[in-house]
Amino acid sequence: MSDDEKTPAREIITDYAQSHFRYFRTADGTVYAQRNGHPVARPIRSQGTTGSHRQELMVGLYRDGVGVFNGTALKEALDLIEALALTEDVQPVHIRVAPGWDGATWLDLGRPDGRSVRIHPTGWDIVVPDPREVCWRRTQLTGELPLPARDTDGKGIDLLLRLCNFATAQTECLAIAWLIGCLEPSVPVPAPFLTGPQGAGKSTGGRMLTRIIEGMSGDLRRAPKDEENLIAAVAAGWVTALDNLSHMTPDLSDAMCCIVTGAENVKRALFTDGDVFRARYRRPLLLTGIDVGVIRPDLAERLLPLRLERPRVRRTEAELWADYAEALPVILGSLLDLTVKVRAVEVETPTDLRMADFAHLCAQLDVATGFGSLAAYRAALDDLNDDVIEGDLLAQTVLRHAADVEPGTAQRMTSTEWLHHFTRLYTGEECRLLPKGWPTTGKVLSDRLKRLQPTLAARGVLIDSGRTYEGRYIEISRSPAAPPHQQQTL
Incomplete structure (x- = not known):
C-alpha cells in the first residue's frame, strides 16, 4: 500500500475516540470526554494527575492493538474532536453531589467502577x-x-x-441537619463553625464530619491568603473545611458569604486577549477555631455554631481513626436512611430566616425525628447576633438610643x-475618645446601618431609609412588641 493510500493517523484516532467515548460541552464551553457507559x-x-483524557485515549489505543501514535497526531485528533463537540448539546458536570431525574439526587462514591448512590424520597x-443523567468530574x-x-x-x-464531642443535644441535631443538607445540591446550607475550649477536638470533629461526605482522604486546610486560591480550592471539591481560624479579614468574610449562598467569578482566560473564564460555585463550608474575633452581620446569618467540649477520656489517633473507618459505612448508611425519611416529609417553610432552605430542612427533620433542630437553629442565630453586637460599638450605641424610644414610634x-447624635451619645459627658473604625461621615454611617439592619431588627430596632424633596433620611424605630431578649438586654 502506498503512502497516499494509508489512512492518516489523526483519522484513526478520531474514529477510535468517537466509537469508544462520548463528547459533550458544558455551559462555559469546556469539552468533556466520557467513556461509553x-x-x-x-x-x-x-493534563491533571488524576488522569487526563489524552492519557486515557493513548492507553486505549495501545491495549486494543490500534497502535502507538505521536503527539502531533493526538493533538490534531483532539483539536478536531473538540471542534465537533462544540456543536453538541450542553450538559453540566458535577463534583460529589448532583441532581437527577424524577426528583432524585446522586452521591458519587468516588469508586473506579462509577457506582454511586441514588437518593429518592422512596x-x-x-x-x-x-x-x-449524571456526569461526574473528579x-x-x-x-x-x-x-x-x-x-x-x-x-x-x-x-x-x-465519636464527636458535641456539647449539647441541640448542637448534635444541627450537625445532623447540616450533613443532610450537604447531600442536596440545590440547598445552600450555613457553614458550621466548630468552636470550644482548647483540647475539645474541634479539628478532629471537623474531619469526621467532612469525611462522611468526602471519604477518608478528606481533610482540613488552612485558609488561603487570597480569594483566588480560595475559589480554586472550593471549585475542586464539594465540602471545603478550613481549620484553626483565629482572624477573619473583611475580604475573607465576604468570600465565605459567596461560597455559602453561591456566586460567579469571571477572569480572563489564560493565553487569550478577549476570552473569559467563568467559575460558578456554591459549596458546603466548614470552619473550626476557638474565636475569630468580630463577626460581620452578613456572615453571621450564614454560620452555624457547633460547640464542642473536652472529652473525659483521651484516645490515640490511630485507635480513634481505626474505629471511625470501621464505623463509616454504618454512619453513611444511617445518614442516607435519615435523608430519605426527611425528604418524604411535607412542612411549611419558615419565612423569617435568611437561610430559608436550611430552616425548611430543620423543620422536616423535626417532624421526621422529633428533634428540636429548628428551635436550636433560631437560638444559634440569636447567639450570633449577640456576638455581632458585642463586637460592634455602633450597634451597641443604636440599641442604647432605642432603649429611650417609645415602642411604635x-x-x-x-x-x-x-452621626452627630450617636457620637454625642457614645462620648457622653466624659467626652471619651471615639474608637477606631467609628463612622466619620454620614455616608459611612448609612452603609454601616444597612449592614447592621438584620441584626438590629432581631432586637426589635427597625431601620428604614428613603428620600423626600428635602433630601435623604434614615428612620429608626422600635417595634411595638420588642422581643423578650431585647427587653432584657436593654
Missing part, C-alpha cells in the same frame, strides 16, 4: 448512573467512600455522636444628624 467525565484539555440504592480532592451499609436502624448516627433624621 461510565459516568466519570474528563476535560479533553486536562429510598436509596447503589447503581451506576446513566451518563445522560479531582485530587475526590476521595473514595465505602459502600454504605443497609438496615442500620439508625446505629450510625449514634456512633457518630459518640419612629425618629427621622439625615445620616449626618444621626
Whole structure:
C-alpha cells in the first residue's frame, strides 16, 4: 500500500475516540470526554494527575492493538474532536453531589467502577448512573467512600455522636441537619463553625464530619491568603473545611458569604486577549477555631455554631481513626436512611430566616425525628447576633438610643444628624475618645446601618431609609412588641 493510500493517523484516532467515548460541552464551553457507559467525565484539555483524557485515549489505543501514535497526531485528533463537540448539546458536570431525574439526587462514591448512590424520597440504592443523567468530574480532592451499609436502624448516627464531642443535644441535631443538607445540591446550607475550649477536638470533629461526605482522604486546610486560591480550592471539591481560624479579614468574610449562598467569578482566560473564564460555585463550608474575633452581620446569618467540649477520656489517633473507618459505612448508611425519611416529609417553610432552605430542612427533620433542630437553629442565630453586637460599638450605641424610644414610634433624621447624635451619645459627658473604625461621615454611617439592619431588627430596632424633596433620611424605630431578649438586654 502506498503512502497516499494509508489512512492518516489523526483519522484513526478520531474514529477510535468517537466509537469508544462520548463528547459533550458544558455551559462555559469546556469539552468533556466520557467513556461509553461510565459516568466519570474528563476535560479533553486536562493534563491533571488524576488522569487526563489524552492519557486515557493513548492507553486505549495501545491495549486494543490500534497502535502507538505521536503527539502531533493526538493533538490534531483532539483539536478536531473538540471542534465537533462544540456543536453538541450542553450538559453540566458535577463534583460529589448532583441532581437527577424524577426528583432524585446522586452521591458519587468516588469508586473506579462509577457506582454511586441514588437518593429518592422512596429510598436509596447503589447503581451506576446513566451518563445522560449524571456526569461526574473528579479531582485530587475526590476521595473514595465505602459502600454504605443497609438496615442500620439508625446505629450510625449514634456512633457518630459518640465519636464527636458535641456539647449539647441541640448542637448534635444541627450537625445532623447540616450533613443532610450537604447531600442536596440545590440547598445552600450555613457553614458550621466548630468552636470550644482548647483540647475539645474541634479539628478532629471537623474531619469526621467532612469525611462522611468526602471519604477518608478528606481533610482540613488552612485558609488561603487570597480569594483566588480560595475559589480554586472550593471549585475542586464539594465540602471545603478550613481549620484553626483565629482572624477573619473583611475580604475573607465576604468570600465565605459567596461560597455559602453561591456566586460567579469571571477572569480572563489564560493565553487569550478577549476570552473569559467563568467559575460558578456554591459549596458546603466548614470552619473550626476557638474565636475569630468580630463577626460581620452578613456572615453571621450564614454560620452555624457547633460547640464542642473536652472529652473525659483521651484516645490515640490511630485507635480513634481505626474505629471511625470501621464505623463509616454504618454512619453513611444511617445518614442516607435519615435523608430519605426527611425528604418524604411535607412542612411549611419558615419565612423569617435568611437561610430559608436550611430552616425548611430543620423543620422536616423535626417532624421526621422529633428533634428540636429548628428551635436550636433560631437560638444559634440569636447567639450570633449577640456576638455581632458585642463586637460592634455602633450597634451597641443604636440599641442604647432605642432603649429611650417609645415602642411604635419612629425618629427621622439625615445620616449626618444621626452621626452627630450617636457620637454625642457614645462620648457622653466624659467626652471619651471615639474608637477606631467609628463612622466619620454620614455616608459611612448609612452603609454601616444597612449592614447592621438584620441584626438590629432581631432586637426589635427597625431601620428604614428613603428620600423626600428635602433630601435623604434614615428612620429608626422600635417595634411595638420588642422581643423578650431585647427587653432584657436593654
